[in-house]
Amino acid sequence: MARSNDEIAELFQEYADLISITGGDAFRVRVYEKAARSIGGHHADVSTLDVKGLTEIPNVGRSTAEKIVEYLRSGQVSAIEELRARIPAGVRRLTAIPTLGPKKALTLYEELGISSVDELTDAIHEERLRDLKGFGPKTEENILHGIGLLKSAGDRVRLDTAMDLAEDIVAELSRVTGCRRCAYAGSLRRLRETIGDIDILVAAKRSAPFMRAFTELPYVTEVIAHGETKTSVRTGNGLAVDLRVVPPDSWGAGLLYFTGAKAHNIRIRDMAVRQGLKLSEYGLFDVESGEKIVSATEEDVYARLGLPWIPPTLREDRGEIEAGLRDELPDLITETDIRGDLHTHTDLTDGLAPLEEMAAAAAERGYAYYAITDHGPNLYMQQMTDERMLAQRARVRELDGALRARGGRRGMRLLHGAELNIDPDGDVDWPEEFLAGFDLCVASVHSHFNQGREALTRRLVRACENPYVNIIGHPTTRLIGRRPGIDADLDEVFAACARTGTALEINAHPDRLDLSDEHILRAGRHGVRFAVDTDAHSVLHLANLRYGVGTAQRGWLTKGDVINTWPETRLRRFLRKGRPG
DNA sequence: GCCGTTTTCGGCCCGACTGTTTTCAGTCG
The missing domain is CATH 3.20.20.140 (Metal-dependent hydrolases)
Incomplete structure (x- = not known):
């Protein structure tokens, strides 16, 4: 999971935002922003440091160090809790809208009681911002445009955020008895620039222990679905994670199937069909006899279809299949x-x-x-x-x-x-x-x-x-x-x-x-x-x-x-x- | 609240742009 440093950096960034929104001293805002950056970038894990060690981090003084210690001990910081109580979390989220900063967010909250992006959208459409000092037609237009930008990013998260979480889950599940293989698949394995949800694949004979360990991970806040081969959860940061467990000899087919991209899978399934075969997450089968032909490794499956192994980062149906058929796949940089x-x-x-x-x-x-x-x-x-x-x-x-x-x-x-x-x-x-x-x-x-x-x-x-x-x-x-x-x-x-x-x-x-x-x-x-x-x-x-x-x-x-x-x-x-x- | 060829107070990155203003506040990099 994310290091304590990242968690605490995020906490102080929130504190800085809250001070800023409530009209606090601008220099204190800067101090906590700087502290957040220094802590996030610090090489040693802050949870291993005492107050003296903490103050050796640049931009961390006695007061900040004591807040860190308080957080590590009790899970919260009273000074931050006080501000949280005064300002709904949604108000801070408003400042994520480009062109909308802390001052305008506070005005919106104090004058109109707006504390969410949806409420703000409604208020603009109802022309309720018109009477506010400092808000004109262009401001409304810019805010709406900003909201559009924010929404277009959807619920996808940054690649490194997803990677940190996925690597932690893989490490946890790999420790479960009976684990033959465990890896992340999906867009994360293809290293797409943003990740919508995380797919984790396990090869094992019995799935139950993995499903249990998975739902019991500390950062799981909601279990969306819980079954024998597939369990879906949501984590504290809103990211959905799917776990699939396949029999050990289906590892290759499963990994191929869950890595995608969908367009790539459709193409290779189509190639299979043309050869009288059927490709699923369990293997490559002969349609007539129903007999399994290959499934243990991705290389086996690709080879039976007449293809070399295709690196996940190329699997987008952007010409990799044609290049593979001609044996002209690039020798990718590593x-x-x-x-x-x-x-x-x-x-x-x-x-x-x-x-x-x-x-x-x-x-x-x-x-x-x-x-x-x-x-x-x-x-x-x-x-x-x-x-x-x-x-x-x-x-x-x-x-x-x-x-x-x-x-x-x-x-x-x-x-x-x-x-x-x-x-x-x-x-x-x-x-x-x-x-x-x-x-x-x-x-x-x-x-x-x-x-x-x-x-x-x-x-x-x-x-x-x-x-x-x-x-x-x-x-x-x-x-x-x-x-x-x-x-x-x-x-x-x-x-x-x-x-x-x-x-x-x-x-x-x-x-x-x-x-x-x-x-x-x-x-x-x-x-x-x-x-x-x-x-x-x-x-x-x-x-x-x-x-x-x-x-x-x-x-x-x-x-x-x-x-x-x-x-x-x-x-x-x-x-x-x-x-x- | 942090920091120090300024050492326990006083300064803290600085300028541009935008939109709403009539002299400037807010946001951004």
């Missing part, structure tokens, strides 16, 4: 192919950990190289200056030397870079003379998302044409479920990347996964190179790489397509781009 992360932050800007800690964690992952890319000065909130950046570079060079000395030929190389801001005209933070000092530059859009299509396209193309821009960071800037990607002519941008030797990022953060699988497929047709990066703001974020690699797989990428799988010399050649000298 996490172990990645030799380094090329987009990461430190506490010099908005990261949580110092340079040394980030580098040590990267070396721990076995990377051959690792780039530090803090924000440039144009993102004003980051307070970057030339002096600070150059001082960081000196430390990076020093640390690089130390790492090489320690690791010999296998020592990790540290690269010094920056994440530049692409301004509305397509310019970036520094003049070329200064940029020339970096080993690489990531450039990203962080604002002015609503320029027209032409302006946005020109903006990104200009960034590609800058000889010092090596990677376009989170190219569409979408935030899953919260903000759509920018409306640029992506094909033109992809063509510019291919022409100029600029890589497109596959940002591995589960909020972004940007580029998305669909866009990767499109960009790939232009012959673009990619970089799978975590954009890590803490040591823990480095592990998000798996989601970026999964997304790259869903975009059919091989390691040759991805620059940070390349040996250092080849990477450096790519990074030189069209630079003079």
Whole structure:
């Protein structure tokens, strides 16, 4: 299950929101937001720390530490409970609507008694917001649009949220006596960007012990259905989880069936039918005799249908069956192919950990190289200056030397870079003379998302044409479920990347996964190179790489397509781009 | 409430954009 850190980070974020909604001191709001971020990103489990240990976490002082201790002891924090009692939970949920913040949420609650998204929708349709100070027709329109965005994300959850839960359930059920195999299937196994519900599959002779263990998991709040082969539950965060138990020799057929996607299954079932066979979750059967032919492994089932094993990330009926029949499935990139992360932050800007800690964690992952890319000065909130950046570079060079000395030929190389801001005209933070000092530059859009299509396209193309821009960071800037990607002519941008030797990022953060699988497929047709990066703001974020690699797989990428799988010399050649000298 | 080449108080990331305003509040990154 989620670490105590995540639970407590969420708790303090809620506290910050509640202070903000009730008009509390803005600095206290900031403090608890910062504390939440620090705790969420802290490497050690807070439930193992005492007050002294807790206050060693940045942005956690005595007061916050004592609240953590109180929570771990009693399951609640009295100060937070007091605010919860004053403000219905629904009011806080209103602030999830883009353009609707704490002030407007409080006005809606105090003036109209609105405490849910549905009530708000009704009130807008009944024109009851018109008389409120600060609310005009455009506000109503924006709120309705925001609600639409929120609803379109549906009840799906982020990939990492589902993964944490699923891995915990698999670990629990694997411990039950009689468990032959246990795995998660469904869209989670296919590493889709959001997950609607979790499918867990168990192979065992007797199902009852698993069904019991499953419904008794601590985070199960509701049992929706409880049967012999299938049990469905809902967890505290609203996520539905299905457990299916199949006989051990049906494992392969079951896994294939429950992994999907539906369109993929329909295609292979159709292939079976044409061969006089029938495919179900129990196996591949001969229609006439009813005799089971194969079922033990996925490979067996695919092979009998004339197909090689198809990786789950490709099973979307996007050409994988045809490619399989021709024996032309791509040799997909894997996490172990990645030799380094090329987009990461430190506490010099908005990261949580110092340079040394980030580098040590990267070396721990076995990377051959690792780039530090803090924000440039144009993102004003980051307070970057030339002096600070150059001082960081000196430390990076020093640390690089130390790492090489320690690791010999296998020592990790540290690269010094920056994440530049692409301004509305397509310019970036520094003049070329200064940029020339970096080993690489990531450039990203962080604002002015609503320029027209032409302006946005020109903006990104200009960034590609800058000889010092090596990677376009989170190219569409979408935030899953919260903000759509920018409306640029992506094909033109992809063509510019291919022409100029600029890589497109596959940002591995589960909020972004940007580029998305669909866009990767499109960009790939232009012959673009990619970089799978975590954009890590803490040591823990480095592990998000798996989601970026999964997304790259869903975009059919091989390691040759991805620059940070390349040996250092080849990477450096790519990074030189069209630079003079 | 946290933090400190400012050391126990006083500052805390800063600017842009939007919509509702008549000089600014709220939201966002």
